[in-house]
Amino acid sequence: MSSLTRLLLVAVATLPVTTAMSASSVPGATGANDASARQGYPYYPCDGSWTFVRIRTNGGGFGRRGGSGWAHDYPDAEINLTQILREITSIRARLVPAGGNVLTFDDPRLLQFPLAYVSEPDEWRVTAAEAEGLRTYLLKGGLVIFDDFFTYEMANLVSQMRQVFPELHFLRLDGSEPLWDTFFGIDPAEIYLTGPNKQGTPEFYGLFLDNDPGRRMLAIAGAGGDIGDLWEWSARGFYAVDPTNQAFQIGVNYVTYALTH
Helix, strand or coil, X not given: CCHHHHHHHHHHHCCCCXXXXXXXXXXXXXXXCCHHHHCCCCCCCCCCCEXXXXXXXXXXXXXXXXXXXXXXXXXXXXXXXXXXXXXXXXXXXXXXXXXXXXXXXXXXHHHHCXXXXXXXXXXXXXXXXXXXXXXXXXXXXXXXXXXXXXXXHHHHHHHHHHCCCCCCCCEECCCCCHHHHCCCCCCHHHXXXXXXXXXXXXXXXXXXXXXXXXXXXXXXXXXCECHHHHHHHHHHCCCCHHHHHHHHHHHHHHHHHHHHC
């Protein structure tokens, strides 16, 4: 990584965070009659720019204000990653006060967005409708990220994804996959993340078309890591610069891969 890129990452990581706003006060969001807005989350219709999409799996909540694990780090993680993308890439990333969209896997609007993020999938219990929606989404070109869970909790993720793709299985990534070189050159074996509960080098697993690492990746899971937490707290300097930068590099590569594959 060049010194200029490093400086950009450090600078953006210290930007102040914009707090979330109600659906009625967010520019570009739909009104209170929308299902997402009724649940407290505004919806931003697709406008051709990249928009962060977080998946609501079980229960409800607003990140640090309480609620289920799927909402952890919302919306600061979204806002800070989007700001990084706007500063260091040419991606037209949509920076909105509420961070992005909160959808479910069975919401047909998900098909308009190339990347979906899931926090704490250890709590996830996929329904038949979600399994059908997720399968359709991934086969039509989507990519789903699973983040913020312990390595031993990978078993639940494997079990749930078998209901989506009985014919596919997660493969351990070795660093040779195109994902690691879409924007930053990353060696996953050299990643070391810190956090309140999860720290160290995550184990990365991918789900590929036809179980072939040479084909498109459908899902990626970072077992033992929590990049969303590092994104969230970057504006407050809660964690050291190096692991925070690594988390942003991973996020930028995820988005770039989703947009180019």
